[in-house]
Amino acid sequence: MAMSDFMKTFDDFRHQVFRLETLDSYDSRSERVPLERFRAGLSQDPSWLCPWAERVRAIRARGALFRRVHVVDEPLSEYLVFEMTCAYPSNAQAGEEIGILSRTAAEKLGVPEEDYWLFDDDRTGVMVYGENGALVHVEVNADPEIVREHVRRREAALANAVPLQRYMAEAGLTPQV
Template identity: 40%
Template sequence: MTTSSKTLGDLFDSFKREAFRLETLDDYSRSGNVDAYHAFLAGEPQPDDYNAGWVEELRSHTGQGKRIHRVHILSRPLTEYLRFELGWGYRKNMTGGEEFFILDTTDKPNPLENVPDFWFFDFESVAVMNYDEAGKYLGSEVLGPERTAEFARFRTTALAHAEPFTEWWAKYGA
């Protein structure tokens, strides 16, 4: 149940210290960047201005000392979409100061089984990301403060089991 009149956009615009994202899906291709994904699949080079708007927003936040970071839970072999997201998206977004971590469950159990995708802001606000079975984004739900501690634990667990993206990518990515 949504207990706040704030939206995900409001939370992103107003956070003061930290925005954390947990990603759990292997395919977000129906949720945005569709043209870029098709270009990637066709073997085209990444355009110089790929994700430029998001990178600029990242810079505006990280330039003020705010931290934006995410953990993606995945297993190998990577889907074509994950090769795109990590190879094009993460590497590009890092230029704006976003930090990435990988929780690779290929050879170990997922410590966050059945936890939804979410954004968590300043240890105060949670927005759960809702997707259909095909990975199409359906919108977000801002949860009430009574759920904050639960999602703080999810964040802590994710980071405790993840490794920095650049280290993981050097081993398994390119």
């Protein structure tokens, strides 16, 4: 499924959406300029964050949960520092609950390295990336067995993830926007 078609999925679930991220770096067109500004030590223009923050606010306004866990290698990659300091604070302010889980802990919990979205515990979208972290496509599936496994992984990740604010404080990271 193309990402543009997949984004419509965010308009038709009712109760909750969950995202498991497992890569240390992603190549997203919307992040390229902000990432270069971050690398150059320049301040961020927060306007690039507005479309996603508006989506999160709309989801929360209708009473649905929006949660994410990012599985990370430590020490953090440059991209993950960028994401945690320049993108995630806006997401969190909009109402997204974000947790960070070390890869070591994730492996012990049986949380494999598979990025996915989970909608209402009845549909999942596995994100397939190329070697450079660019999204290739999304594999949407409602197979009960696959969905149950993604629910299990979600519960394990959520139960063991460190909340973003605490993780950032412990890592000495400061929001940049």
